[in-house]
Amino acid sequence: MTHATGPDLVIFGQEVDDPPFPAFAAGEPSGRHRMDQARIRNFSIIAHIDHGKSTLADRLLERTGAISERDMRAQLLDEMDLERERGITIKANAVRIDYRSADGAVYELNLIDTPGHVDFSYEVSRSLEACEGALLLVDASQGIEAQTLANAYMAIESGLEVIPVINKIDLPAADPERVALEITSVIGGDPDEVLRVSAKSGAGIDELLEAIVHRLPAPSGDPGGTLRALVFDSYYDTYRGVVALIRVVDGSVSTGTRIRLMATGADLVVDEVGVRRPAIEPTGNLSAGSAGYLMTGVKEIDLIRVGDTVTTTDHPSDTALAGYAEPKPMVFSGLFPTDGDDFERLREALDKLRLNDSSLVYQAETSRALGFGFRAGFLGLLHMEIVRERLEREYDLDLVATAPSVQYVANTADGGRKVIQSPQDLPDAGSLLSVEEPYVKVMIITPSEYIGTVMELVQGKRGEMGEMTYLSPERVELHYRMPLAEIVFDFFDQLKSRTRGYASLDYEPDDYRASDLVRVDILLNSQPVDAFSTIVHKDKAYVYGRAMVTKLRELIPRQLFDVPIQAAIGSRIISRETVKARRKDVTAKCYGGDITRKRKLLERQKEGKKRMKMVGSVEVPQDAFVAALRISEE
Amino acid sequence: MTVAPDDPGLADEAHDWKSAYIHVPFCRRRCPYCDFAIVDESATSVDHRRYIDAVLAEIEMEDGIGPLDAINFGGGTPSRLATAMIGDVVDSLAQRFGRAKDAEISIEVNPEDWSNEYGAELVAHGVTRVSIGAQSFDGEILGVLGRLHGPPEIERCVESARDVGVRSVGIDLIFGHADESDHSWTRSIDRAFALEPDHVSTYALTVERGTALAASIEAGAQAPDPDTQADRYQAFLDTAAPRGLARYEVSNHAKSGHACRYNLATWAHAEYLGFGLAAHDHRWGTRARNHRRLDRYLEAVEAGTRPRIATETLSASEQERDRLMLGLRLAAGTPITSVAATFLASDGGARMAEHGLVWERDGRIGVTNLFLADAVAREALAVA
Ligand SMILES: Nc1nc2c(ncn2[C@@H]2O[C@H](COP(=O)(O)OP(=O)(O)OP(=O)(O)O)[C@@H](O)[C@H]2O)c(=O)[nH]1
Numbered sequence A: 001m002t003h004a005t006g007p008d009l010v011i012f013g014q015e016v017d018d019p020p021f022p023a024f025a026a027g028e029p030s031g032r033h034r035m036d037q038a039r040i041r042n043f044s045i046i047a048h049i050d051h052g053k054s055t056l057a058d059r060l061l062e063r064t065g066a067i068s069e070r071d072m073r074a075q076l077l078d079e080m081d082l083e084r085e086r087g088i089t090i091k092a093n094a095v096r097i098d099y100r101s102a103d104g105a106v107y108e109l110n111l112i113d114t115p116g117h118v119d120f121s122y123e124v125s126r127s128l129e130a131c132e133g134a135l136l137l138v139d140a141s142q143g144i145e146a147q148t149l150a151n152a153y154m155a156i157e158s159g160l161e162v163i164p165v166i167n168k169i170d171l172p173a174a175d176p177e178r179v180a181l182e183i184t185s186v187i188g189g190d191p192d193e194v195l196r197v198s199a200k201s202g203a204g205i206d207e208l209l210e211a212i213v214h215r216l217p218a219p220s221g222d223p224g225g226t227l228r229a230l231v232f233d234s235y236y237d238t239y240r241g242v243v244a245l246i247r248v249v250d251g252s253v254s255t256g257t258r259i260r261l262m263a264t265g266a267d268l269v270v271d272e273v274g275v276r277r278p279a280i281e282p283t284g285n286l287s288a289g290s291a292g293y294l295m296t297g298v299k300e301i302d303l304i305r306v307g308d309t310v311t312t313t314d315h316p317s318d319t320a321l322a323g324y325a326e327p328k329p330m331v332f333s334g335l336f337p338t339d340g341d342d343f344e345r346l347r348e349a350l351d352k353l354r355l356n357d358s359s360l361v362y363q364a365e366t367s368r369a370l371g372f373g374f375r376a377g378f379l380g381l382l383h384m385e386i387v388r389e390r391l392e393r394e395y396d397l398d399l400v401a402t403a404p405s406v407q408y409v410a411n412t413a414d415g416g417r418k419v420i421q422s423p424q425d426l427p428d429a430g431s432l433l434s435v436e437e438p439y440v441k442v443m444i445i446t447p448s449e450y451i452g453t454v455m456e457l458v459q460g461k462r463g464e465m466g467e468m469t470y471l472s473p474e475r476v477e478l479h480y481r482m483p484l485a486e487i488v489f490d491f492f493d494q495l496k497s498r499t500r501g502y503a504s505l506d507y508e509p510d511d512y513r514a515s516d517l518v519r520v521d522i523l524l525n526s527q528p529v530d531a532f533s534t535i536v537h538k539d540k541a542y543v544y545g546r547a548m549v550t551k552l553r554e555l556i557p558r559q560l561f562d563v564p565i566q567a568a569i570g571s572r573i574i575s576r577e578t579v580k581a582r583r584k585d586v587t588a589k590c591y592g593g594d595i596t597r598k599r600k601l602l603e604r605q606k607e608g609k610k611r612m613k614m615v616g617s618v619e620v621p622q623d624a625f626v627a628a629l630r631i632s633e634e
Numbered sequence B: 001m002t003v004a005p006d007d008p009g010l011a012d013e014a015h016d017w018k019s020a021y022i023h024v025p026f027c028r029r030r031c032p033y034c035d036f037a038i039v040d041e042s043a044t045s046v047d048h049r050r051y052i053d054a055v056l057a058e059i060e061m062e063d064g065i066g067p068l069d070a071i072n073f074g075g076g077t078p079s080r081l082a083t084a085m086i087g088d089v090v091d092s093l094a095q096r097f098g099r100a101k102d103a104e105i106s107i108e109v110n111p112e113d114w115s116n117e118y119g120a121e122l123v124a125h126g127v128t129r130v131s132i133g134a135q136s137f138d139g140e141i142l143g144v145l146g147r148l149h150g151p152p153e154i155e156r157c158v159e160s161a162r163d164v165g166v167r168s169v170g171i172d173l174i175f176g177h178a179d180e181s182d183h184s185w186t187r188s189i190d191r192a193f194a195l196e197p198d199h200v201s202t203y204a205l206t207v208e209r210g211t212a213l214a215a216s217i218e219a220g221a222q223a224p225d226p227d228t229q230a231d232r233y234q235a236f237l238d239t240a241a242p243r244g245l246a247r248y249e250v251s252n253h254a255k256s257g258h259a260c261r262y263n264l265a266t267w268a269h270a271e272y273l274g275f276g277l278a279a280h281d282h283r284w285g286t287r288a289r290n291h292r293r294l295d296r297y298l299e300a301v302e303a304g305t306r307p308r309i310a311t312e313t314l315s316a317s318e319q320e321r322d323r324l325m326l327g328l329r330l331a332a333g334t335p336i337t338s339v340a341a342t343f344l345a346s347d348g349g350a351r352m353a354e355h356g357l358v359w360e361r362d363g364r365i366g367v368t369n370l371f372l373a374d375a376v377a378r379e380a381l382a383v384a
């Protein structure tokens, strides 16, 4: 057996006398894993949400023997608790498998399972940069949906070879013929060459593996050249520090290599390199074309950023690889600890969470009503929900989240331009020239029978119609420009419910435009509560104020005195309700002198009230602060 | 003695009274709203004599307190007992602990158990006060409440009690059942006052877990509405005041000289002995509770041991907390101790004072609207 030490040595897969794959002998030196680039395939699995990416990854892991039957579980690559609970992928996950093809050779497949939800499209774009190919999965009963198209275009624009794959052919409602036509009408090609699989039953998986080997290109970097590797993802390990997931483009990197991160300029020494199967497995070396992980023991995430290029300190490359644009937060929300004493713990938790989620941004914020907290930016509402849930669960915090808002720009009379992430920062009408709000380009795919319904919905949300394309006689692709603020909140739910779940939506940032926007303030007991302020279009201010006040009257429990709730624009009150004072709060009789029981009961009731936030002298339940999220449905 | 029932001096005096409570758990059957520790005699039969012997044995196990200012028979339905048994207990208590001059001996009775003879015998055994479980003067509501008497029995009972020489005659009322109308309630009040009672207790119907009432509400019946109850209560207060009945505690009203001593003592955080099933006992620094199951209670006593199921030891400041919590139920309020001062100085206390929910004068603190007493007590317990 030959132990490879150089870039052009023996290819493991050609040694016919090898033990049956993939039984590696323990302690085998790592050089065995090196492959000729011709035998490497790097690809992402991309699709609309729920079309079966993670399940397909399961079958690929299983069929290639990467995982034993005993260790198999559904959506194995969805490792986070929240992913498993919600049944969705949140974070892309890269894994190495080895596949012995029908041609007798063993191929190294580096696959990345990506999330399908629109909030996480940034994960998809990052993953694609580390690949030469993509499997575009389409549900045989649903057909093409919005993220199918968005992700397909993203892959094509990145120059990737795309293999279209129809999944879930086992479903009774599967219509692979129609779906194949839809796909080829968008990305070209012959409908007969569209693969058909069932990630559930395993049908078609062998053909898919052969297609991966034969239809996707091998990487084409320079194995002998100067090291250049792309950091396409990273995570934080409490014991090992930052673990960078890298794709080596040129040259190679080994344990002990002195590396330089080109953007940050950090010089570090490699502690360990290896591959994820998905458990990590040190290999001692990774060379051109391959993907794997790299650790340096460094704990500062800012030294090893996603999108940076790894080269060597001794022979640094001149040209960095194309990196990534920073993800743009779309919605902002205030996060406040229910217990003011937890502010520092919240800061630490955010810092730690960011180690595994570089798209999370935040800065300290003070609210008169809620005290010290943070203004955080998120990729969307799902992202926001997940961050909040992780903070509460993984860091044992009790949080109040304020209603999400988009980022506005205020043009002031003195010629200034001010970025507004929090409605309370909007200057007074007197000093305000105009307010600009972010617009997005929206793509909606819907069965053609719902075109009218969708148009009506979009118009109500200040949308401007763009082009309309028939994907097939029954399915239409509609384009709009719309204010982001109108779609972030409940637009998606409304779209789904009005089209019986058939329409899907994708959006991307467009420009900023001046709009007729006002800030609606909410006053409790005549005191404005900054955390309730919202910026809305002038035409909707009254309806919004009314709805908000009504909702708060339902949510705020009766107190010992009347609590007036008002909505106001500036000093003008536009709506008013009152939470009437509680009139009876006493139990009649302490039976037989059971004072202990009485005391304990009162103490327990008081404990229950701690879940309320004191705003001035009013007890406000925590969920009232996100009430604005839900009011437009009613 | 003609002291007003809500007199602060009386409340402070009550703090030093010593009383004894005797629980009589027998009822003809269980009322649908009741979660008390009782023996439903429609289902089980119990030897009253055996029970009273156990109570007498328990009395023999206690010492170091007295003389007694108040003795109270509560239930259950104490009027299920033969008067001789009541007499035995009264005598035994007087013998062991002594009886203060003017001592009150009080008993809860149900109208259907009453007769002139029964009443005369009670008086002969020293009873000075009866609390008549009238509950309502509306036959329909009495039915809904599962009571076995009608309005005429109440009237007979009150008149007879006065005739046989009971010093203080009180009527207990329950209001606020969902089936009760404003009209039904005002008629009940009028008929109650027409009998010129010395004392009236009014209880807002509460839904206790595990009762038949709770089950029916869970199954869709209407629950009592707290706002309606507040209205009913106000209607009662408006009628009581001109008749010379002053409210001295959340649910209790009396003419001058007729405050229930045992009641006052409880709210003034005095010491009391508790005998019988599920009875509670309070001696400075210690609260204790008897078994709630009759077999266990009898077993323990008959084996010569105290039938305690739990005791709680309180530090000086915890006792002060209890005194504050209880005193907030009294119209006379309670002295501003260090614990009460801490409460008044807290954010919550200051807010309540600012909104006029608590008053502070002559070194005392109290709740302005006693119908919100728990809200204030909750806040006080949280900070003090
Ligand atoms: N009947 C059938 N169901 C499938 C098939 N593949 C996946 N599913 C089911 O489809 C659902 C979604 O599967 P996932 O693998 O989680 O989908 P995904 O594309 O990874 O979803 P996201 O990561 O959230 O975008 C699960 O309930 C799967 O069991 C298939 O071939 N046939």
Ligand code: SF4
Binding pocket: B026, B027, B029, B030, B031, B034, B035, B036, B038, B075, B076, B077
């Ligand atoms: S009579 Fe009194 S103690 Fe007996 S069940 Fe009825 S309410 Fe309860």
Ligand SMILES: [Mg+2]
Binding pocket: A053, A054, A055, A078, A088, A089, A113, A114, A115, A116
């Ligand atoms: Mg997935």
